[in-house]
Amino acid sequence: MDLNRAIEELLKDRGAIKVGFANKDSLAGGPPSTDLDYVFNAADIAQEARSAVSFALPLDQDAIRQFIAKKDQHAHTADNRRTIAKSIRLSNEVAELLRNEGYAALGTDANSTYRQEVPLWHRFLPPDISHRYIAVAAGVASFGWSGNVGLPGYGSTIILGTTVTSAELETTDPMPEEENFCEWAKSGGRVDCKLCVESCVVEMFEKNDAEYVTLGDNTYTYSRRRNTNRCVFGCGGNTGLHKSGKWSTWSPGRYKLPDDPIKLNRELRRSTAQRQEHPPVTPAATCGMCQLVCFGDKKENAKNFKLLSKSGCAVQEPDGTLVILSAEEAAEKLRTMPQEHSALYS
Ligand code: SF4
Ligand code: SF4
Numbered sequence: 001m002d003l004n005r006a007i008e009e010l011l012k013d014r015g016a017i018k019v020g021f022a023n024k025d026s027l028a029g030g031p032p033s034t035d036l037d038y039v040f041n042a043a044d045i046a047q048e049a050r051s052a053v054s055f056a057l058p059l060d061q062d063a064i065r066q067f068i069a070k071k072d073q074h075a076h077t078a079d080n081r082r083t084i085a086k087s088i089r090l091s092n093e094v095a096e097l098l099r100n101e102g103y104a105a106l107g108t109d110a111n112s113t114y115r116q117e118v119p120l121w122h123r124f125l126p127p128d129i130s131h132r133y134i135a136v137a138a139g140v141a142s143f144g145w146s147g148n149v150g151l152p153g154y155g156s157t158i159i160l161g162t163t164v165t166s167a168e169l170e171t172t173d174p175m176p177e178e179e180n181f182c183e184w185a186k187s188g189g190r191v192d193c194k195l196c197v198e199s200c201v202v203e204m205f206e207k208n209d210a211e212y213v214t215l216g217d218n219t220y221t222y223s224r225r226r227n228t229n230r231c232v233f234g235c236g237g238n239t240g241l242h243k244s245g246k247w248s249t250w251s252p253g254r255y256k257l258p259d260d261p262i263k264l265n266r267e268l269r270r271s272t273a274q275r276q277e278h279p280p281v282t283p284a285a286t287c288g289m290c291q292l293v294c295f296g297d298k299k300e301n302a303k304n305f306k307l308l309s310k311s312g313c314a315v316q317e318p319d320g321t322l323v324i325l326s327a328e329e330a331a332e333k334l335r336t337m338p339q340e341h342s343a344l345y346s
Contacts, residue, residue, distance in 0.1 A: 003101060004170050007053055007094055014090055016055040017158070018151060020138030020172040023051045027137050029214035033130035034137070038115070039106055039164045042128060047104040051169040053094050054131070054138040056151060056158045057083050064157055064292045067285070068304055070311040070324045073250050076292075077284040080159070084110045087161030094163040105165035124228065131160035137215040142175040144182035146196035146205060147222040148291045152181045155296030156196075174218055181296035185221075193298070195305045197223065199289040201242045201249055202234035202257055229264055230257060237286040238271040240314055246327045247309050250286035252278075252316040254346040274344045279320030316345070 008019045027034040036049035060079040067076035091107030098105035108129055115126040132149045135141040141149035141158065150156035180186045183193035197205045205223040213220050225231075233239050233255070240251030248254075255271050258264050293304045313330035315323050318341045325333060334342045 002170075003098070003167060007097060007169075010094065010097060011053075011055045011090060014093075015057060015086070016090070016161075017058050017154065018140045019053070019055045020135070020140040021051060021053055021169045022134050022138040023169070023171050026171050026174075026216040027052075027133065028216050030133050030137070031130065031213065032115075033127050034133045034215065036129070036164050039108060039129050040104065040166075043106055045104050045106070045166075047166040049104075049164045049166060051165050051167055051171075052129075052134045052138070053091075053163040053165065053169065054135045054140045055087075055090065055161050056135065056140050056154075057087055057090075057161065058154055059083055059157045059159060059292075061157055061295060065304070065307065067250075068289065068292055068311065069307040070250060070314065073284050073286075073322075074282075080285060080288075083159040087159050091161040091163045095165070098163070098165045098167055101167070103165050103167040105163055105167070108162045108164065110159065110161070129162060129164065131162050133213065133215060134162050135160050136174060136220060139172045139174045142177075142180045142182070143185065143220045143222045144180075144196065144294060145184040145194060145223050146290045146294065147211075147225070148196070148294070150181040150294065150296055152179055152296055155181050155294035155301070156291045157295060174216075181294070183298055183301075193301065195293055195301050196290040199293040199305060199308055200230075200234065201240060201287075201289075202230040203243070204228070204230040204234070205290070227261055227264060229261070229268055233257060233264075233268050233271065235287040238268065238275055240286060242309075245331075246313075247311050248313040249289060250284070250314050250322070252314045252322065252345050256346075277344050278316060279318065281316075281320055281322065 011019045040049045063075040063079045066072035087110050095105035095107045113128040114121055118126045148156035183191045197207050209224040210221045211224045237251045239253035239255040240249035241254040294301055312324045312326050315330045315333050
C-alpha cells in the first residue's frame with residue numbers, strides 16, 4: 001500500500017472525517033506559520049521537512065448546542081479537550097508510521113507551542129505551525145468569513161491535526177469553492193450571513209473588511225481581525241457580556257473594550273488582575289462562539305445564533321457558583337451583591 005493511502009486509512013479508522021496532504025509548493029507564499037522546516041529545526045532534526053499530513057476530527061454538536069444555549073458548560077469543554085488530545089495523539093501515530101518507513105516525522109501540538117524567539121510573542125502567540133493554513137492548502141477544510149476553517153456538514157465545529165515529515169507525499173487539491181461550508185464564501189460574497197461576527201461579544205471581526213492569505217496558487221479571503229487581544233479578552237474568559245447587555249458567553253465579566261490598542265491592553269491587564277480575586281471555579285471553556293455557531297448549514301446556524309442571543313447572562317455568586325439569568329435579573333443580582341464582589345467583573 002502506498003504511504004498516502006496507509007496514512008489516510010489509519011486516520012479514517014480512528015475517526016478523522018477528512019485527510020489531506022500539503023507540501024512546500026502548495027504552501028508557497030504563506031505566512032511564517034506555514035514553514036514546515038521550522039518544526040524540524042525546533043526539534044533539531046537536520047533533514048528537510050517536505051510534506052505535511054492534515055486531518056479533521058468532528059466535535060459533538062449536541063454538546064455544542066447545550067454550551068451555546070448556556071445549559072451545560074462542561075460537556076462541550078470535555079469533548080473539546082478530548083478531541084484536541086486525540087488530534088495530538090493521532091498526529092504522533094502518523095509520525096510513528098512514517099518513522100517506521102524510514103522517514104523523519106513529528107506530530108504537532110494543538111495551539112500550545114509558540115515561536116518564543118518572535119518579539120512580543122506572548123502577546124501575539126505566533127504558533128510553531130498553523131493547522132488551519134495546512135488544512136486549507138491540503139483541501140481538508142476551507143476558510144469561512146470568520147477565518148475559522150470548516151467542512152460541509154460540519155461547519156467550523158472541527159479540530160485539526162498536523163504531522164510534518166521528510167517524506168515526499170502526493171499532495172491533495174484545495175477544496176473547490178462550491179464545496180465551501182460558509183454561506184458567504186460559497187456565494188462569492190453575495191449571501192451576507194456573518195453570524196460568526198455577530199456571535200463575538202468582543203467584536204473581534206470586521207463585518208465588511210477582509211484580509212488575505214496566499215497558499216500556493218490560491219489567495220483566500222476572510223474577515224480582518226480588529227485586534228487579536230480582543231479574543232484574548234473574550235475567549236480567555238475575562239469578559240462575556242454582549243454590548244446589547246442582553247446575553248453573554250459563559251464568562252461573568254462585563255468589561256467595555258476600548259478601541260485604542262494601548263488602552264485595550266491596559267484594560268486586559270486590569271481585568272486579568274481582577275480575575276485573580278474571583279472565587280475559584282473548575283476551569284472550563286467560556287467562548288469559542290465564532291467557531292461553534294457555524295454548523296455549515298444556514299438554518300442550523302440561525303438556530304444556533306438564536307439560542308446564543310437568547311441564552312441570558314452569566315453572573316458569579318460570591319461563593320463561586322455561576323448562575324445564568326435574564327439581563328434584568330442579572331443586573332438586579334449584581335446590584336444586591338456586596339459591592340466589593342460585584343466590582344470585580346467590570
Ligand atoms: S457563520 Fe456564516 S459567514 Fe460565518 S463562517 Fe459560518 S456561514 Fe460563513
Ligand atoms: S473565540 Fe470568542 S472572543 Fe475569540 S474571536 Fe471567537 S467569539 Fe470572539
